[in-house]
Amino acid sequence: ERGGNNSFTHEALTLKYKLDNQFELVFVVGFQKILTLTYVDKLIDDVHKEFRDKYRNEFQQKGTLGLLNGTFDFKDDFMRLLRDAEESSKVRAPTVMKTFEQSLKSQKTVKCMIETRGEKPKEKVKNKKNKGSKKEGTEAVAAPGKASVGDKQPSTAGDREELTKDEILQKNREEFFKRHMKAGEKSSKSPKPEAQKEKGKKPRVWDLGNSNAKVLDYSNSATNGSTEACPVEEFDPDIALGDRNREPGRLYDLEYESDDEAEEEKVIQNPSKPSMKKGGLGGMFGMLKGLVGSKSLTREDMDPVLEKMKDHLIAKNVAAEIAVQLCESVAKKLEGKVMGTFTTVTSTVKQALQEALVQILQPQRRVDVLRDVMDAQRHRRPYVVTFCGVNGVGKSTNLAKISFWLIENGFSVLIAACDTFRAGAVEQLRTHTRRLNALHPPESHGGRTMVQLYEKGYGKDAAGIAMEAISYARNQGFDVVLVDTAGRMQDNAPLMTALAKLIAVNAPDLVLFVGEALVGNEAVDQLVKFNKALADHSMAQTPRLIDGIVLTKFDTIDDKVGAAISMTYITSKPIVFVGTGQTYCDLRSLNAKAVVAALMKA
Amino acid sequence: KMTFFPQLLTGKYRDTQTSITDSSAVYRVSNDKSANVTLIDLPGHESLRLQFLERFKAAARAIVFVVDSVAFQREVKDVAEFLYQVLVDSTVLKNAPALLIACNKQDVTMAKSAKLIQQQLEKELNTLRVTRSAAPTSLDGSATGGPTQLGKKGKDFDFSQLPMKVEFVECSARGSKGEEGDADFEGLEKWLAKIA
Numbered sequence: 053e054r055g056g057n058n059s060f061t062h063e064a065l066t067l068k069y070k071l072d073n074q075f076e077l078v079f080v081v082g083f084q085k086i087l088t089l090t091y092v093d094k095l096i097d098d099v100h101k102e103f104r105d106k107y108r109n110e111f112q113q114k115g116t117l118g119l120l121n122g123t124f125d126f127k128d129d130f131m132r133l134l135r136d137a138e139e140s141s142k143v144r145a146p147t148v149m150k151t152f153e154q155s156l157k158s159q160k161t162v163k164c165m166i167e168t169r170g171e172k173p174k175e176k177v178k179n180k181k182n183k184g185s186k187k188e189g190t191e192a193v194a195a196p197g198k199a200s201v202g203d204k205q206p207s208t209a210g211d212r213e214e215l216t217k218d219e220i221l222q223k224n225r226e227e228f229f230k231r232h233m234k235a236g237e238k239s240s241k242s243p244k245p246e247a248q249k250e251k252g253k254k255p256r257v258w259d260l261g262n263s264n265a266k267v268l269d270y271s272n273s274a275t276n277g278s279t280e281a282c283p284v285e286e287f288d289p290d291i292a293l294g295d296r297n298r299e300p301g302r303l304y305d306l307e308y309e310s311d312d313e314a315e316e317e318k319v320i321q322n323p324s325k326p327s328m329k330k331g332g333l334g335g336m337f338g339m340l341k342g343l344v345g346s347k348s349l350t351r352e353d354m355d356p357v358l359e360k361m362k363d364h365l366i367a368k369n370v371a372a373e374i375a376v377q378l379c380e381s382v383a384k385k386l387e388g389k390v391m392g393t394f395t396t397v398t399s400t401v402k403q404a405l406q407e408a409l410v411q412i413l414q415p416q417r418r419v420d421v422l423r424d425v426m427d428a429q430r431h432r433r434p435y436v437v438t439f440c441g442v443n444g445v446g447k448s449t450n451l452a453k454i455s456f457w458l459i460e461n462g463f464s465v466l467i468a469a470c471d472t473f474r475a476g477a478v479e480q481l482r483t484h485t486r487r488l489n490a491l492h493p494p495e496s497h498g499g500r501t502m503v504q505l506y507e508k509g510y511g512k513d514a515a516g517i518a519m520e521a522i523s524y525a526r527n528q529g530f531d532v533v534l535v536d537t538a539g540r541m542q543d544n545a546p547l548m549t550a551l552a553k554l555i556a557v558n559a560p561d562l563v564l565f566v567g568e569a570l571v572g573n574e575a576v577d578q579l580v581k582f583n584k585a586l587a588d589h590s591m592a593q594t595p596r597l598i599d600g601i602v603l604t605k606f607d608t609i610d611d612k613v614g615a616a617i618s619m620t621y622i623t624s625k626p627i628v629f630v631g632t633g634q635t636y637c638d639l640r641s642l643n644a645k646a647v648v649a650a651l652m653k654a
Numbered sequence: 655k656m657t658f659f660p661q662l663l664t665g666k667y668r669d670t671q672t673s674i675t676d677s678s679a680v681y682r683v684s685n686d687k688s689a690n691v692t693l694i695d696l697p698g699h700e701s702l703r704l705q706f707l708e709r710f711k712a713a714a715r716a717i718v719f720v721v722d723s724v725a726f727q728r729e730v731k732d733v734a735e736f737l738y739q740v741l742v743d744s745t746v747l748k749n750a751p752a753l754l755i756a757c758n759k760q761d762v763t764m765a766k767s768a769k770l771i772q773q774q775l776e777k778e779l780n781t782l783r784v785t786r787s788a789a790p791t792s793l794d795g796s797a798t799g800g801p802t803q804l805g806k807k808g809k810d811f812d813f814s815q816l817p818m819k820v821e822f823v824e825c826s827a828r829g830s831k832g833e834e835g836d837a838d839f840e841g842l843e844k845w846l847a848k849i850a
Contacts, residue, residue: 407705416701422785423731461788629790641790 061085070096071384072104079103091137098133348390349397354383357401368651370614371573374621382408406652412617413644415626419600424561425463425532434466434525436533436558438518439602440551441566442578443539446604446631448477450566451534452484454629456636459492459502463531468521469507470514470554471538478507481536491636504530514538515554522558535560542581551582552589555596564628565598567619568605575618583623598623604631607638611650616642655695655720703736711745716752723757723765723824726774734778738786741779741816750818760824768822772813780811 060067064086070079081096106129358379365375382404391400421437428435437454439447448471455465467485471477485505492502506521518535525533537554540547555563565582567575579598587595601619609615616627630640696706717740721733737755740746755775757768766774813820 411701411705414704420735420782420785420789422788423781426781426785457790639790 068092068096070100072100072388077103091140094140095133095137098137099130102129102133348388349386349400351383351387353397354386354401357398358383361401361405365614365617365651367612368614369572369609369612370651371576371618373573373576374618378405378408378617378621402652406648409617409648409651410644412620413627413642413647416624419626419628419641421562421628422461425458428561429463429531434522434530434533435562436522436535436560437562437564438535438537438555438558438560439564439566440537440555440582440598441539442541445539445566445568447539447566448480448484448536449634450602450604450629450631450639451536452481452488453631453636453639455484455503455532455534456488456491457639458532459488462497464497464500464529465503466521466525466528466530466533467503467505468518468533468535469505470517470521471536472508472510472512472514472517473538475510477536477538478505478509481505481507488636514550515557518554518558542578542585548581548585549589552585555586556590556592559596563596563599564602565600565619565623566602566604567615569603569609569613569615570605571615571618573618575615576622579619579622598625600625600628602629602631603627603642606630606640607632611653613647613650616647617651655698700732704739707740707743711740711743712749714746714749714751716754717746718754718756720756720758721771722759723767723771724759724762726757726766726771730774730778734775734782737775738779738782742786747817753816753818753820755820755822757822757824768824772822776811776813783811 060069064084065082066085067080067082069081071077072079077100079096079100081092081099083092362375362379365378366372370378382401385408386400386404389400391397425435439451441447451467455467458465467481469478469481482505485503488503489501494501506517506524508517508520514537521535522533535554535558537551538547540551542548563586565579567578571578583597586597590596601623603616603619606613620627627642630642632638632640694710696710697703719737719740722729726733755768755771757766757771759765
């Protein structure tokens with residue numbers, strides 16, 4: 053899926069490659085990085101063409117066995133091509149700079165430049181007219197509209213303009229129908245979130261009535277372990293847990309109402325397609341030829357479709373640069389490929405894009421935290437997980453959810469409060485600890501406390517606290533240590549250094565980056581800078597980088613799930629957990645196909 | 655895998671590269687019926703293996719799962735994980751194709767025997783059952799390996815508990831005579847003849 057960039061550097065060598073999608077061949081040329089060889093691209097193109105022409109028969113007729121049995125005696129041809137390329141690069145004279153008179157700019161008159169700008173607003177007016185006519189639902193107005201546009205630009209742009217205009221029309225028509233359909237759907241959706249809101253709101257009611265300094269002063273809190281000094285509040289387990297009506301250890305899932313809408317849109321698209329064929333015969337021939345018989349995909353065919361897909365992805369909250377790179381790599385993968393009969397360019401491109409997205413989201417290494425914890429348990433050392441991220445993404449909340457999940461599966465947890473900066477951070481964790489212990493009292497787990505908090509108050513060095521917490525866990529026999537760090541902006545150099553030091557010194561087993569699903573283009577910047585800081589400030593040969601991502605606040609986005617793609621694309625690390633709410637049960641794992649389905653849904 | 659492929663088809667040894675796509679060809683089984691089966695070789699790279707498994711799992715009449723007997727001790731977790739994913743897949747469970755676990759690279763001295771590999775895999779899969787079913791469920795309906803319980807509950811996992819026939823075979827794609835030697839895979843050929 054990263055096929056957009058076609059060169060790769062490793063130590064002293066650079067490799068450039070070219071794909072032949074028609075015969076599924078890869079051509080790779082390697083050369084020393086220090087030599088700047090200008091003829092490399094040309095050479096690889098020539099080799100590609102020669103090889104393909106020479107052995108075309110073998111590929112087409114014999115398939116795999118042909119590849120295995122055939123002898124490819126290409127060495128002489130290759131040497132010849134290499135010599136030609138080297139010579140051609142030497143002969144080319146340095147290009148002479150054009151004088152002003154020779155350039156085109158002086159030849160264009162001022163008048164001609166004004167006119168081009170003037171045509172554009174006219175086009176916009178035409179579009180508005182088309183939109184307005186769509187609202188009334190009459191096609192008669194559209195046809196003369198199209199014809200007049202065709203007249204205005206008689207020359208070369210004929211085919212493409214009409215195609216894009218038709219696509220605009222199709223889009224408008226879809227929106228019009230969608231608006232009618234949505235009205236029915238919306239009413240069914242609204243009672244559901246309201247019902248859930250009721251439950252969620254209760255525990256967050258603050259008592260602001262008497263804001264005495266005394267009441268708000270929690271400074272005489274205890275050291276590790278003793279919880280009696282803090283006020284014991286009414287703890288209603290049902291509210292905190294939310295939707296807990298099942299067997300322990302099992303977490304239920306979100307409903308995804310996607311199927312109905314998808315079917316309606318398919319129905320709408322079909323009637324608009326034949327109307328597309330009616331108008332503009334000239335441009336349609338190319339399309340019809342693509343439907344019947346085997347046509348190979350060219351860049352020009354794919355460009356309009358890719359543009360649309362890119363805009364669609366950006367509308368779904370995928371970071372802009374990532375959407376561009378993705379479309380580039382899909383284009384590279386499909387260029388020159390022979391389409392089967394009765395498949396349109398759009399469907400082929402959509403299919404390829406879908407595959408690429410699923411490929412990105414599917415974890416490449418194993419994502420099994422419990423398995424790793426069991427391993428660490430066997431070696432009698434605690435499994436250390438560190439949470440890092442910018443401010444306000446939900447590190448402490450998700451830390452509590454993950455510790456709940458671990459306790460449900462029978463592991464004892466030590467929470468290290470290394471957020472020594474934010475006011476109330478330690479108290480927050482202490483409250484969670486108390487609640488979790490109330491839910492899983494020591495009696496039901498063979499007499500040992502399942503979760504404990506290790507904290508040293510505020511203003512201390514986070515890395516030091518983490519180290520002490522880990523040795524405490526080792527002595528006491530805790531299975532997992534969850535280290536909570538302070539939120540920090542990726543641009544804040546001293547704080548990034550501090551985080552890098554914490555991770556480098558303590559060498560955790562898992563470094564999780566917590567990111568919210570609401571983030572847009574920022575995701576790229578955050579992840580890149582975090583990784584860079586971790587790599588720069590580590591003394592080791594192989595620095596500890598981010599190992600996984602926790603995607604939080606997933607319940608706040610409907611189907612604008614693009615942040616998942618951005619994050620996994622940038623780091624190529626898997627999304628380990630997904631946070632979908634503020635209660636302990638709102639922890640899910642990622643389902644790549646569902647997310648991609650939501651992403652591709654128009 | 656890629657070394658077996660041309661040898662089964664043509665009897666010759668070929669140098670191989672890491673593949674990024676599948677290759678398929680028709681193989682003539684050497685038994686009385688002389689039936690034809692199509693062999694499909696899927697790339698094993700970790701970023702590609704699941705994708706190609708998805709594509710071909712529905713059409714599979716039998717699956718040959720090749721294991722590197724030398725590196726097994728190191729990679730046992732990854733091997734077990736991939737095998738687990740193959741086994742709990744709903745399509746695979748529905749069709750129940752015959753499964754052959756080919757323990758390759760037996761010519762190297764440090765190779766583990768098929769028996770040992772079987773025991774180790776059973777133990778790993780046993781643990782995986784527990785951890786996978788306890789994982790948080792995914793966003794959309796389908797739980798990750800929750801409802802499809804591998805083997806019998808309560809008892810330790812055993813390959814005989816699976817709905818499909820599982821066999822273990824030792825083989826070596828390079829043969830004991832070094833690089834260009836004859837490969838030693840009669841077990842593989844016999845099994846292919848059986849299921850054809």
